[in-house]
Amino acid sequence: MTIQTPLWEFVDISKAYPGVLANDKVNIKLLPGSIHGLLGENGCGKSTMIKTLSGVQQPDSGTILHNGHPTLINDPQMARDFGIATVFQEFSIVPTLSVGENIFLGNMPRSQYGIIDWARVHNEAARVLAEMNVDISPDIITARLSVGEQQLVEIAKAIAMNARMIILDEPTAALGEDEIERLHELLRNMSRKGTSILYVSHRLDEVERIVDEVTILRNGRVVRASGETKINVSEIVNAMVGEDITEHYPKEQNATDTIVLEATGLATNAGVTGASLQLRKGEVLGLGGVLGSGRTEIARALFGTDELTAGRITLKGKAVNIRREIDAIRAGIALVPENRKYDGLFFNFRAAGNITAASLAGLSRFGILNLKIEQDATRDLIRDLEISSQAEEKTVNFLSGGNQQKIVIARWLFSDSEILILDEPTQGIDIGAKIAVYKLMNKLTRAGKSIILISSDHDELLAMSDRIAIVQHGTITRITNASELTYADLVRASDDVSHAKPQEFSA
Amino acid sequence: MKRIFDTQLIGPFAAMVIVAVIVALTTERFLNPGNLSNLSLQVSIVALIAIGSTIVIFAAGIDLSSGSMVALLTMILAQFLKFMGIPLSLAVPMILIVGGVLGLFIGIITAYGRIPSFITTLAGLIAFRGMALTFNNGSPIFSLDPALEPIFYGKLAGVPLPFFYLVFFYALAAFAMNYTKLGREIYAVGGNPAAALLTGINVRKVQATTFVIAGFMTAVGAILMSARLNSGSPNYGQTLELQAIAAAVVGGASLAGGRGNILATLMGAMTIVIVQNGLNLNAAPSSVQNIVLGLIILSAVGIDMWRAELSSLMGRFLGKGASKRSNTHKKGG
Numbered sequence: 001m002t003i004q005t006p007l008w009e010f011v012d013i014s015k016a017y018p019g020v021l022a023n024d025k026v027n028i029k030l031l032p033g034s035i036h037g038l039l040g041e042n043g044c045g046k047s048t049m050i051k052t053l054s055g056v057q058q059p060d061s062g063t064i065l066h067n068g069h070p071t072l073i074n075d076p077q078m079a080r081d082f083g084i085a086t087v088f089q090e091f092s093i094v095p096t097l098s099v100g101e102n103i104f105l106g107n108m109p110r111s112q113y114g115i116i117d118w119a120r121v122h123n124e125a126a127r128v129l130a131e132m133n134v135d136i137s138p139d140i141i142t143a144r145l146s147v148g149e150q151q152l153v154e155i156a157k158a159i160a161m162n163a164r165m166i167i168l169d170e171p172t173a174a175l176g177e178d179e180i181e182r183l184h185e186l187l188r189n190m191s192r193k194g195t196s197i198l199y200v201s202h203r204l205d206e207v208e209r210i211v212d213e214v215t216i217l218r219n220g221r222v223v224r225a226s227g228e229t230k231i232n233v234s235e236i237v238n239a240m241v242g243e244d245i246t247e248h249y250p251k252e253q254n255a256t257d258t259i260v261l262e263a264t265g266l267a268t269n270a271g272v273t274g275a276s277l278q279l280r281k282g283e284v285l286g287l288g289g290v291l292g293s294g295r296t297e298i299a300r301a302l303f304g305t306d307e308l309t310a311g312r313i314t315l316k317g318k319a320v321n322i323r324r325e326i327d328a329i330r331a332g333i334a335l336v337p338e339n340r341k342y343d344g345l346f347f348n349f350r351a352a353g354n355i356t357a358a359s360l361a362g363l364s365r366f367g368i369l370n371l372k373i374e375q376d377a378t379r380d381l382i383r384d385l386e387i388s389s390q391a392e393e394k395t396v397n398f399l400s401g402g403n404q405q406k407i408v409i410a411r412w413l414f415s416d417s418e419i420l421i422l423d424e425p426t427q428g429i430d431i432g433a434k435i436a437v438y439k440l441m442n443k444l445t446r447a448g449k450s451i452i453l454i455s456s457d458h459d460e461l462l463a464m465s466d467r468i469a470i471v472q473h474g475t476i477t478r479i480t481n482a483s484e485l486t487y488a489d490l491v492r493a494s495d496d497v498s499h500a501k502p503q504e505f506s507a
Numbered sequence: 508m509k510r511i512f513d514t515q516l517i518g519p520f521a522a523m524v525i526v527a528v529i530v531a532l533t534t535e536r537f538l539n540p541g542n543l544s545n546l547s548l549q550v551s552i553v554a555l556i557a558i559g560s561t562i563v564i565f566a567a568g569i570d571l572s573s574g575s576m577v578a579l580l581t582m583i584l585a586q587f588l589k590f591m592g593i594p595l596s597l598a599v600p601m602i603l604i605v606g607g608v609l610g611l612f613i614g615i616i617t618a619y620g621r622i623p624s625f626i627t628t629l630a631g632l633i634a635f636r637g638m639a640l641t642f643n644n645g646s647p648i649f650s651l652d653p654a655l656e657p658i659f660y661g662k663l664a665g666v667p668l669p670f671f672y673l674v675f676f677y678a679l680a681a682f683a684m685n686y687t688k689l690g691r692e693i694y695a696v697g698g699n700p701a702a703a704l705l706t707g708i709n710v711r712k713v714q715a716t717t718f719v720i721a722g723f724m725t726a727v728g729a730i731l732m733s734a735r736l737n738s739g740s741p742n743y744g745q746t747l748e749l750q751a752i753a754a755a756v757v758g759g760a761s762l763a764g765g766r767g768n769i770l771a772t773l774m775g776a777m778t779i780v781i782v783q784n785g786l787n788l789n790a791a792p793s794s795v796q797n798i799v800l801g802l803i804i805l806s807a808v809g810i811d812m813w814r815a816e817l818s819s820l821m822g823r824f825l826g827k828g829a830s831k832r833s834n835t836h837k838k839g840g
Contacts, residue, residue, distance in 0.1 A: 163595040329707030343705055348698035348765035357695055358706040371686065411706065 001024045005068050007032045007196050008053075008165060013062035015048050021413045022048035022218040023059070028198075030165065035187060037211035040430075045220040049137065050169055053198070054086040055079035070215045086159035086167040088390045091150055100125035100138035100152050101162045102116050111353055132186055146292060147339065148175045153483055155183065165196040172206060177456065177490075178290055184210045184345075248431075249463035250438055254445035257284035261318075261450065263302060266311035270297045273474040274311070284441060284451045286465030286482060288458075290492050295475030296338065299421045302452070303335045304328040315419075329358065334417035335406055338454075342407040351391035351470045352378040354407050356450055381410045384443075402433025408438050413447075420444060421452045426460060438464055458490045515767065519758045519774040522640055522807070533789065537788060544667050546777075546784055548659070551669035552735075552774035556728040556749040559610075559721030561772040564755050565684070567697040567715045567764025572613060572631030573725040573751055577744030578639040580729035585648035585739025588655070597656050603726045609635075610722020614715030624718075632748065640743035647740035652799045656676050659734035669731065673773065676727070680769045694715060697764025706810035753800065754779060757807040779803060783836035 006029040015023040022045045028151075030036055040046050051057045055073040064084065073079050079086070091101045100121045101108075110119040125138035136145065151171065153212050158166045167186075172180045186198055187210060201207050202489060207214070208243055216224040261279040266272050275298050279285050288293040300306045302313065304322040313320055315331055322328045324354050328335070337343035346354050356363055356374050363369055382391055385406045388399055396404055405425060422441070426434040441451055441464060457462045461468060465482040531537045556573050563570040580602055587598040610633075618626045642648075661668045684690035695703045696713045703710050732743050758775030760767030782803060786796050810817065 108645055305785070325704055326707050326709060335705055337705060342699075345697040345703045346702055346765070350695060353691065353695070357691075357708070360691055360708075362689045367687050367689060369686055369688055369691060 004031050006065070008065065009065040009068075010049075010053070011060045011063040011065065013049070013052060013064075015045075015052060015057070015059050018050075020030055022102055023052070023218050023477050025217075026217065026220070026222055028215050028222075030196045030198060031213075032164075033194045033197055034212045035191050035199055035210055036199055037207045037214035038217070039207065040063065040217035042219040045334045046217055047169070048220075049217070050086065050088075050198075050200065051506070053079070053167055053370065054084060057359060059147045080161065083164035083169065085163035087154045087158055087169060087171060093150060093153055093157075093357065093361075095143035097140075097142060098139050099129075099136055099142055099145070099156075102153055103138070103144050103156050104127060105157070107161060117325065124160065125156070128156050131155060132159065133182060144382070148179050148292070151175060151177070152183075153386070155186070159190070161182055163195065165198070167189070167198045167200070169200045172201060173198070175456065177458065180206060191458065199453065215393065231310070248435070249306045250435065251460045251464055252442040253466070254442070255466040256281045260315065261302075264312055264314075266298065266301045266313070267309045268301045268306040269309060270300060270306040271296045271474040272301045272306070275301070275471070275474065275476045276311075277469055277476055277479065279450050279452060280466075281450055282445045282448055283466045284445060284453050284464055285475075285479075286455065286466050286468040287471050288461055288485075289471035290456075293471045295471045296423060297469065297474060298476075299335060299423055299452065299454060302328070303333060303421060305335075310505055329417070329459055332418040333421070334358065334412040334415065334451040335421045336412065336423060336425060340408050345396055345404055347395060347397040350395055351382060351387065351410075351451065352409055354396055355381060355410050355414050358411050358417070362416065363404065373476045377414055381413065385410055385440060391485055400429075400433070402429040402436065405429055406436060406440065409437065409444075413440070413444060417449070419450050419452070421454070423454045425453070426457065432461075461490065462487065515759055516771055516774070518810070519771040519778070522757070523774045523778045523781070526781050526785075529825070530781055534785050534788045535787060542784070542788070546780060547667055547737075549774050549784065550780040550803045551673055552728045553733050553750045553754060553780070554673055554773055555676055555731070556725050556747060556769040557772045557776050558676055558769065559717075559724035560751040561755040561758070561760050561767065561769055562680070562684070562693060563624065563721050564752070564760045564762060565697045566693045566714055566770075567700070567762060567765055568617065568714060568717060569628065569752070569762070570613075570624065570718065570721045570746050571628040571752075572635055573721065573728070574744040574747035574749070575635035575639070576606065576609060576722065577729040577747055578727055578734055578741050579609075579635040581629060581733045581739035581743050582639045582648070582741060583739075584730065584733050585641055585651050588651040589648050595652050598729055599658075600729055604722075604815070605731065606721070606722040607719050607829070608724025610718040610720070610725070611715065613722070614718030616803055617634045617718065618711040618714035622785045628748075634665040635803060636741060642739075645741055647738055647742070649738045651739065653705045655734045656737050657734075660733050672727070672731070676724070677770060677773050684769050689713070689716065694765055697766075699765070750800075751776075752777065753804050756804055758812060759807070775807070 008030040010026065010028045012025040012027060014021070014025055015022055026045070026049060028036070028038070028049070038046055038049065039169060052059050053073070055076045055302050065071070073082065073084070093478065095106065097105070103125045104121055109117045109124060119312045122138050129136055129138065132155070132174065134156070136149055136152065142150060145153065152274050155171070157169075172182060175183065183208070185198070191197055199207070199211055214224070215222055252323075258281040259278050260281050262277075264276050266275045271294050274293075275294070277285065289295050289296065297306065301308060302322070302323045304327050307323065311408070313322060320327075320331050322331060322333075325335075346357060349357070352374050355378050360369070363374060378392065381387070382389060387406050387410070388403045389409065391399055391403060396407060399407070409422070426437050429437070441453075444451060453461065453465055455464075462482055462485060467479055468485055469476045469479045471477070532757055536542055543618045559568050560573060583605060584598055584602050586594040587601065588595065593601070613624075613627050613631055616622055617624045620627075661670060663671060666761070680755065682695070692703070692708050692713045693716075695706070695708055696710050700710050703713075728743070728747075733739055754761065754776035755767070756775070757774070758767065758771030779800060782799055783796055786799060
């Protein structure tokens with residue numbers, strides 16, 4: 001076996017921010033055609049490394065070798081010229097432009113007169129998407145796509161620029177099972193053609209499936225770099241967290257037999273077609289199914305975001321008329337949205353304002369807020385949920401994703417809501433924070449609240465749910481005890497949707 | 508009180524003091540008691556209207572209509588007093604109600620009609636002045652009521668009354684923004700309307716309410732304007748809406764909504780008026796005054812936008828050792 005020259009080699013890269021040494025002599029070697037995992041908890045220095053690699057910022061010290069030659073990556077344009085494409089976790093697509101325009105953004109094919117060659121934009125984009133085996137029209141406005149589809153457009157951008165190295169930051173955070181599989185197949189194809197891939201993810205199960213080598217960061221340093229040895233998930237977890245996590249899913253059994261919510265034959269114009277379910281007090285009811293199967297749409301129907309065209313909802317045996325979000329909240333139903341950044345948090349508020357936002361009426365008398373209660377409750381929740389103590393003084397934009405998510409959920413812990421719909425509550429947060437969210441779910445159910453959990457992470461859904469409802473084509477095809485289902489069952493349920501032809505389901 | 512007097516006030520306060528010191532050093536008459544009391548008269552109308560403009564901005568809206576609404580309301584007040592014989596004690600509250608109703612009208616069209624406030628209030632800016640011209644064949648109406656002038660020129664314990672109006676309304680606004688449900692909801696709607704909707708806040712009602720407040724405060728300003736000149740005129744209040752917005756912006760309110768301190772707007776208004784006063788005392792022409800006002804707005808927003816860069820620049824000058832030491836700290840947890 002010959003020793004390959006790495007396509008990129010990063011030697012002793014250090015980067016400091018005020019108060020934090022974010023990267024401390026980090027070494028990474030990227031071989032041509034290898035898929036390299038970069039792992040670590042939030043705040044370990046992954047994002048800093050990505051920014052350095054993509055030319056967004058300069059390291060304080062260290063050397064970058066390209067094909068063995070020392071070089072500098074001065075700015076993102078230079079990174080592009082070197083064939084480095086970065087798919088950031090925060091998308092960099094323009095929602096108001098078409099898919100084709102986004103794919104060629106900043107690099108539009110032009111005719112000899114310098115005018116944009118729209119036919120080529122369309123054809124080239126269609127070719128890239130077809131190559132990816134993705135069924136998205138290049139002409140559709142990007143904002144109309146789901147989060148998962150938008151992610152695929154991001155990756156199409158990288159493919160369109162013929163990148164020789166692709167950096168993917170949490171690429172599957174928003175993807176469903178079969179989309180992940182499709183993405184992985186795509187990445188394997190690209191690596192076979194010699195493209196290097198730096199794959200940053202929290203989802204260890206898939207890292208195991210796709211990655212050739214890993215580098216693990218903790219507190220800005222490399223704690224582990226594996227070569228060609230078999231990658232072992234529990235070893236990775238230990239290396240990331242720095243301690244043994246024996247109890248990954250601390251599930252408590254708090255379900256009772258009392259039915260708190262019953263939905264019968266729900267239908268909406270958004271694609272819910274006769275969904276029925278019962279939710280019990282203290283229960284976690286998981287909604288399983290792929291992205292686009294209608295899980296989120298069922299949640300939106302229950303929450304009054306989409307108007308019901310048929311069906312009815314009863315709470316504790318009493319029929320309720322939920323026409324808008326405010327009706328749902330008044331009836332005691334809360335939604336923690338999938339996209340906490342855009343739909344959940346008030347970045348202009350500190351923890352207190354975020355936590356009490358849904359309970360202002362209860363917190364005030366004659367319109368005047370009781371700030372003492374707010375302050376005390378916030379301090380207690382910050383302590384109980386192990387939220388960073390900075391949250392008391394700083395606005396929430398300064399907090400990590402895990403802390404932000406805890407604050408969004410803490411809002412409903414503080415409110416009177418009896419039923420919580422959690423849409424992908426652990427998306428994009430690290431293992432430590434995920435476990436904290438699971439404990440929070442226990443705390444909620446212990447207090448007699450009920451949870452509807454939507455999650456694309458099958459392990460999480462199986463472990464944290466009491467019962468699981470399989471969602472296909474906007475309806476619930478069956479509800480079983482979580483203990484009777486396996487990972488394979490969930491994958492199969494997903495497969496049914498993606499491969500089988502749409503068919504009539506009688507509710 | 509810690510809540511109201513927070514760090515957001517430091518910048519605008521410093522700006523106001525610096526400007527005042529510069530003007531005091533370069534202009535002899537600036538610190539005369541007569542001039543200072545004149546200052547509080549000068550600032551009162553724009554600062555009172557700016558309360559409403561700022562609250563609209565907090566909810567991520569903008570109010571361009573206040574200047575024209577002042578003209579319309581002075582003409583309606585003149586109509587009430589001069590031609591309809593309505594007594595002053597009744598006419599004043601009626602004007603406050605008319606202002607609130609005009610604001611409600613704009614608020615409903617904006618919030619429930621889902622037309623951006625820039626457009627609805629731009630329409631108001633144009634239409635209200637047109638409506639003002641329909642009274643008295645478009646001519647000003649003078650000598651309204653001998654009891655009107657004391658509302659503006661009167662004194663209590665030697666202090667001009669407008670000073671007390673400022674204290675009263677700013678105290679009320681600061682209390683409302685920091686201690687009431689409505690104030691919190693206004694910040695929430697301005698900070699993230701989508702999240703506000705999902706937390707059960709009645710977003711449209713809150714948005715509409717900010718325009719009612721703006722209309723009411725504009726009416727307060729219009730009454731003072733009428734009292735100051737004992738008249739009503741369709742020409743009053745030109746560019747007043749822009750001065751009010753400038754006061755909010757110089758005070759650090761974010762036009763994106765959700766951020767800012769209402770008391771900072773008072774300081775912003777003071778800063779602008781002190782500069783104008785200084786230029787006046789030095790007999791600068793109005794052309795220069797407008798250029799300076801433009802520069803103040805630019806630098807206020809610039810300092811706010813480039814805060815991070817400026818502070819790191821400052822840090823570079825103030826001892827490298829300190830920053831190096833802090834760099835070796837590891838991020839906790």
